[in-house]
Amino acid sequence: MAGSETNLQDVTSIDQRLAGLMFPIGFLYIWLIRPVARTVYLALYLPVGIIRIYESILENLPWAVGTLVTNPTGLFSPVFLKRVRKFKTLRRGYLSFLILSIGYGTSFLSELLVNDRALVVHYEGETYFPAFADKKYRNKDFGITKGSFRLTDFRELKTQIDEENAEKREANGGKPAPGENYVILPPYPYGPNENLLGLLEGNPPHSPSRHHWLGTDDRGRDVFARLVYGFRISVSFGLLVTLFSYFIGIIMGGCLGYYGGRVDMLGLRLVEIWSAIPFLYAVMILAAILIPSFGLLALILSIFGWMGITYYVRGEFLREKSRDYVAAATSIGLSDGTIIFKHILPNSLTPVISFAPFAILTNIISLVSLDFLGFGLPPPTPSWGELLGQGLSNLDKPWLVFSPMTALFITLLLISFIGEATREAFDPKVYSRLR
Numbered sequence: 001m002a003g004s005e006t007n008l009q010d011v012t013s014i015d016q017r018l019a020g021l022m023f024p025i026g027f028l029y030i031w032l033i034r035p036v037a038r039t040v041y042l043a044l045y046l047p048v049g050i051i052r053i054y055e056s057i058l059e060n061l062p063w064a065v066g067t068l069v070t071n072p073t074g075l076f077s078p079v080f081l082k083r084v085r086k087f088k089t090l091r092r093g094y095l096s097f098l099i100l101s102i103g104y105g106t107s108f109l110s111e112l113l114v115n116d117r118a119l120v121v122h123y124e125g126e127t128y129f130p131a132f133a134d135k136k137y138r139n140k141d142f143g144i145t146k147g148s149f150r151l152t153d154f155r156e157l158k159t160q161i162d163e164e165n166a167e168k169r170e171a172n173g174g175k176p177a178p179g180e181n182y183v184i185l186p187p188y189p190y191g192p193n194e195n196l197l198g199l200l201e202g203n204p205p206h207s208p209s210r211h212h213w214l215g216t217d218d219r220g221r222d223v224f225a226r227l228v229y230g231f232r233i234s235v236s237f238g239l240l241v242t243l244f245s246y247f248i249g250i251i252m253g254g255c256l257g258y259y260g261g262r263v264d265m266l267g268l269r270l271v272e273i274w275s276a277i278p279f280l281y282a283v284m285i286l287a288a289i290l291i292p293s294f295g296l297l298a299l300i301l302s303i304f305g306w307m308g309i310t311y312y313v314r315g316e317f318l319r320e321k322s323r324d325y326v327a328a329a330t331s332i333g334l335s336d337g338t339i340i341f342k343h344i345l346p347n348s349l350t351p352v353i354s355f356a357p358f359a360i361l362t363n364i365i366s367l368v369s370l371d372f373l374g375f376g377l378p379p380p381t382p383s384w385g386e387l388l389g390q391g392l393s394n395l396d397k398p399w400l401v402f403s404p405m406t407a408l409f410i411t412l413l414l415i416s417f418i419g420e421a422t423r424e425a426f427d428p429k430v431y432s433r434l435r
Contacts, residue, residue, distance in 0.1 A: 080349060086425040093421020096414040100235075107232035114228045116191035118154040120184040123161075130154065131186070158183035188213075190222040192229040192382040205390075205397045215399045218390050221380075223399065227407050229382035235411070237298060238363040242356060244302035249309035250352065254340050256310070257317025264314070275307045287375040294377060301366060309355060316348035323347075354426045357419030361412055368408060384408055 088094050111131055112119065121128040123142050130137055130152075140148035142157055161181045168177035190196070190212065197220040200206050204220040214223035256267040283300055290296060320326065321344065329339045370376035371385025379386070384404040391401035 080346070083350075083353075083426045087421055090421040090425060093417050093419075093424075096417035096421075100411070100414045100418065104232070104235050107228065107235070110228050110232060111186075113186055114188045114190070114192075114225050115186045116154065116189060116194040118158070118183050118185050120182075121154070121157070122183075123181045125179070154183060154185060155189050158185055188225065190225050192221065192225040193380045194221060194225075196220045196222065205394055205400060207397075208399055214403045215397075217387065217400060218394060223387065223403050226382040226387060227384070227403060230384045230387070230404075231407060231411065233294070233377070233382060234364050234367055234384060235360075237294065237367045238360040240298050241301045241305060241363040241366075242359045244298065245305035246309055246352060246356070246359070247306075248302065249306035250313050250345070252306065253310035253313030254317050254345060254348075257314040258321055258336065258340050258344065260318070260321075271307050271310055277304070279304045283370065283375055292376060292378055294381075297367065297370065297376065301363060305359070305363070309352065309359070312351035312355065313348060316351060317344055320344045320347055350426050354419075354423045357415050357422055361415045361419070364408075364411065364415075 106113075111117075115131055117130040119129065119131050121130060121137075121142070128137070128141075137152045138148065139146070139150050139152055142152060144152075144157070144160070161183055165177070165180050165182070168180060169175060171177070196206075196212075196216060197204065200216065200220065204216050205218050206212065206216040206220070208215040212222050212224065214227065217223055217226070252267065252271070256264045282304065283297075286296075286300060317340075325343060326339060329343050334343075367376060368383075368385040368388070371383040372388050373385075374389070376385055377383050384407060387400060387404040391397070391404070394400050
């Protein structure tokens with residue numbers, strides 16, 4: 001009788017494990033083997049499976065958010081926090097992290113630092129903030145009769161107002177005259193998409209000068225301004241794709257490693273099939289059908305970039321699920337979602353943290369490559385890959401090649417140093433005795 005009860009409990013446990021991933025298993029089985037039943041499956045099992053995963057995430061979301069707000073370190077184990085302290089002692093990696101973080105944070109102030117629109121314009125008692133407004137200001141708004149409907153060149157407006165103020169001060173005995181107008185420009189008063197053909201002599205590209213530090217491209221746009229905005233776009237793209245792809249990979253790898261058995265076997269076959277799809281051809285086909293955008297490219301790369309981390313997370317879960325704390329959590333009746341996301345996952349972050357910098361690096365290179373090949377972001381979006389393409393077409397203009405190459409080299413070098421330090425700090429062999 002005891003043996004029968006044990007067998008019955010084993011069968012029940014297996015059923016409970018399979019129930020959490022019923023819809024992906026059913027999808028793979030029915031879609032490949034029984035095409036006739038696809039409609040029935042989509043109508044019955046797919047919504048149920050999506051709801052189960054959604055409920056599992058929502059079940060642990062309040063705990064994660066609350067812990068992140070009240071006690072951020074509570075999300076991580078003591079060993080993880082000790083590895084973070086170890087990372088801070090690695091000077092080269094930690095310094096690279098600070099430099100890259102400060103640079104990336106500063107890039108969100110680009111509209112205040114590198115912009116062709118004035119920060120503040122005070123004219124005839126009225127104060128305007130063009131850099132923060134969506135309105136397109138025209139010359140007639142500031143009393144300029146010549147080309148009254150032309151978009152305002154704020155550099156030209158500042159020159160004109162400064163001349164008027166100088167005349168007023170001269171008439172006032174060299175003292176500031178009441179009611180003076182003024183214009184405050186960004187430190188670098190040129191925009192990434194501003195066409196300078198009418199302001200510079202000769203045909204573009206123009207060589208670097210005192211006003212244009214890295215010259216202009218073949219369309220008369222300032223290269224330095226496009227590099228600054230391109231840096232923000234590239235790093236944001238790498239972070240976003242890494243976040244989305246790791247989110248998918250962690251969930252998939254965690255489920256495969258935790259449930260094991262047939263779930264693991266069928267799930268791995270699904271991962272292998274998906275990995276066999278040629279990424280570049282898929283992007284080319286989608287780019288020909290759809291208009292490429294930042295969100296679309298991030299979605300495509302996320303869909304094709306989650307498989308790598310899945311294997312590592314799966315291995316961590318296969319190891320961690322045999323620990324005593326998992327058995328204790330199971331014995332007190334905690335749900336699978338709570339055990340996976342609240343207990344095992346915080347102890348399985350070593351490969352996630354270690355490979356994240358290199359994943360960001362790879363995604364940045366992917367975006368630059370797609371832009372270079374013409375399948376990336378639509379023009380006139382500032383892009384390092386687009387500048388490299390211009391450099392290839394203008395080999396006699398070396399600044400078009402060296403400027404984006406230098407920016408890309410420095411960025412990737414900093415990320416590589418961060419990844420090297422992270423891997424050294426999170427080496428499981430060093431702290432395996434503490435687990």
